[in-house]
Amino acid sequence: MSQTLEQIAQKLHATNKKVQLIYAFNGTGKTRLSRALKKLIVPRTDGDEEEDLTRRKILYYSAFTEDLFYWDNDLLDDSEPKLKIQPNEFTDWVLRDRGQDRNIVDNFQRYTSRSITPNFVPEELVIEHDGRRENTQTFPEIRFNYTGGDDVEQNVKISKGEESNLIWSVFYAILQEAVSILQEKDPALREDEQFDDLQIVFIDDPVSSLDDPHLIELAVDLAQLIKSCESSLRFIITTHNPLFYNVLHNELKNSFKKERGGELTTVYRPSQAMRWRLEKLRDGRFLLIEQDSRTPFSYHLLLISELKKAIDAENLQKYHFNFLRNVLEKTATFLGYQKWGDLLPQVDGAPDPFAARIVNLSSHSAHSGEEISEPDVKDKEKLVGLVNYLFDRYHFLVQEAEDG
Template sequence: MGKTLTEIAEQLQNTDKKVQLIYAFNGTGKTRLSRAFKALIAPKAEGEEAQASDLAAKKILYYSAFTEDLFYWDNDLGLDAEPKLKIQPNAFTKWVLEEQGQDQSITTTFQNYTSEKLTPHFSADFSTVRFSFERGNEQPEPHIKISKGEESNFIWSVFNALLEQLISELNIADAENRSTDAFNRLEYVFIDDPVSSLDENHLIELAVNLAGLIKSSQSGLKFIVTTHSPLFYNVLFNELGSKLCYLLERFDDGSFALTEKQGDSNKSFSYHLHLKHTIEQAIADNKVERFHFTLLRNLYEKTASFLGYPKWSELLPDDKQLYLARIINFTSHSTLSNEAVAAPTQAEKATVKLLLDHLKSNYGFWQQEQQNG
C-alpha cells in the first residue's frame, strides 16, 4: 500500500542521515514533497508566503520552484524602460546580499555557468538586478532580459552563495563565536531539482561543487536533494560518502512510495534498460512478438514521463497517428477470450525496430544511457 507525501516526508524526517538523495521522474511529485517536508518541519509560519520573516527563526532552507518565485521581472515598463529582475523582500537574500556582501561571489558563479560576458548589476538597495552583455568589439547591450534558463542559473547562484556562507558559520562549533546567530536553529537544507537548463559539463560541475559544500558541513546540518537527472544523481552518488538513496514513485491511485536503493542510477533504476535490451534481443533474433509492442509502449511512456512530455505519443516519429494506431492495435486487450491473436508481420516487426531506433537516436536521455553503458 502506498503512502501520502506527508508520510513520505515523515519517513525522511525520521532518518538520522546527513544526506538523503532522491531520484524521481518528472511529474512524480518532487516539488510537492519539498512542500510537504517544509510544512512538517516549519508549519505555516515559515511557508513561502512568509519568506520575509526573521531568518533566525527558520529551521529549513529550501531551493525549489517556489524559491524562484522570489524573483520576477518588472512588467510595468514603458517602451524605453530597462528590463530589471525584481527581488521580493525576504530574509535570505537580505542576509546574503546586504549583510554579507556576496554580490560579487554571485556574479562569479553565475558567469561560470553562463558566460563571462553576461553580467548582473545589483541596485544599491539590492531590490532589483539588471543584466548587460558584452559583445566583443561590438556595441555592448547595457540592459537585456535574460532567458528563463539564465534566470534559473542566477537564482541558483544566489542560493549557492547563501549555502556557502551558512555552512561556514555553522562550522564554528561555539555559537558565541559566530558572526551571526541567524542559522543557529537551522536543521535542514532541502534542494529540489536544481538547475536543469545546464549542459552536461556544467551540470557535472554543479553536482561536484554541491557535493563539496555538503561534505564541508560539520555542524549536524542535514541535506535532502531530489533530482530527475540520472547524470546529476550519479555524480552526487559517487561524490558523497555517507548517504541514503531513494527512488520516489507515484502510483495510479495517487499514493507514493519512497524505496531505498543501492548503487547509482545505472544499477538502481534499470528497468527501462531491461525493457530496451529485451526488445533489442527480440529484434536481433527475429523473434518479435505481440507482447514486445507492449514493452515498446511501456518504454515510450517511461521516457515521456522522464522528459516531461504529457503524452508518450508526442515522442513518436512524424506520422504519429499511424504509429500510434499500430501500437494501440497490438497493446489493446482482446474483448473476446477466444479471439485469435495474429502474430506480427515482418512489416510490423520492422516497425518495432524503427520506433526503438527513433527513441534511442532522437532523445538525449537515451544517448546518455548509451554512452554510460
C-alpha cells in the same frame, strides 16, 4: 509499503544521514515533498515571524524559489529588459541583511561567463515597525551588462539557462555562508547566530535549462560543499535529471578528508549518504525505494521498467512513447548504432515504418495541451509489441520494485 508525502517527509527527517539523494520523474511530487518537510520542521504559526523561523531551521530551493523571478521585457520601448523579483523576505535577507551580492555574482560567472555581470538594483522603502516608521532597502530587480573586449552593452536579456544559474547562485551563496559559519563547533565563537538552529537543506532540481558541462560542474561543487560540512546540518536533494543524479551519486561514493596538524582527517564517509527513488502510484500514494549505493543509476532501465508496469496495469499514456524513444536512443548509442530506428523490427529489410512513425509523432506530442493523454488502441498495441520486442531482442534485465 505505500505512504503519503507527509509520511515520507517524516521518514526522511528521521533518517540519520548527512545527505539523502532522491530521484523522481517530473510531476511525482518533489516540490510538494519540500513543503511537507517544511511544515514538519516549522509548523504553521500566526504572525510575521513564520518566515524568519522557517529559514532559521530549513533552507529550501524549489520551483517556488524560481517563481520569485520574472522578466519585465519593456515591450513599449524594447530597450531595457530586467529580471524582476517578487516582493519577498528571502532575497532581501540574502542581499540586504547577509550582503551576498558579490558572492552571487562570483557563483553566477563561474557557471556561465565572466562577460555577463548581474547588477542588483536597490530601492528605498519606508515601513511600519512596532508602531514606528523606519527606512529599509529592498531589491526589486536585476539588470545585466555584457562586456566584450572594450565594449559594454547594458541592460541585456540573458538566456533561460543563465537565468536558472542566477537563481541557483542566490541560494548557493547563502548555503555556502551557512556551511562556513557552522564549521565553528562552538556557537559562542561563530560570526553570528543566524544559522545556529538550521537543521536541513532541501534542494529540489537546481538544474533546469543548464547545459551538461555546467550541470556536472554544479553537481561536483555541491557534493564537495556537502562533504566538507562538519556540522550536524543535513541535506536532502531531489532531481528528475539522471545526469545530475549520477554525478552526485558518484561524488558521494568518495570520502572527504581535511588536513589538521599535518595529518589528514576524514570528515565524510560514503556511509553517510543514502539514495532513494520516489514513485507515485495510481491511487495517489507513494513509494520511497532505497537504491543500490554500489552501482550508478540506470535511467534507461527505469524507463523500460515503467513501460512494463504501465503495460501490465493497462495504463499506457502518450508520454510512454517518449519513454520508449528515450530507451531506444540510449540503447542505440551504447550499441554503436547511428540511428535509434535501427533497433526497430525489420520489415522487408528496413526498420518498421509504422513503428518509427508512432514513436516519432507520439513522443513529440506527448505534452501538447491539444492532445488527449491516452493513445488509441492500435498505437497501444504497437507500443506493447515494441517493448516486448526490445526485451526479447536485447535481454533487458529489470529489477522489479517491491511495494514494501
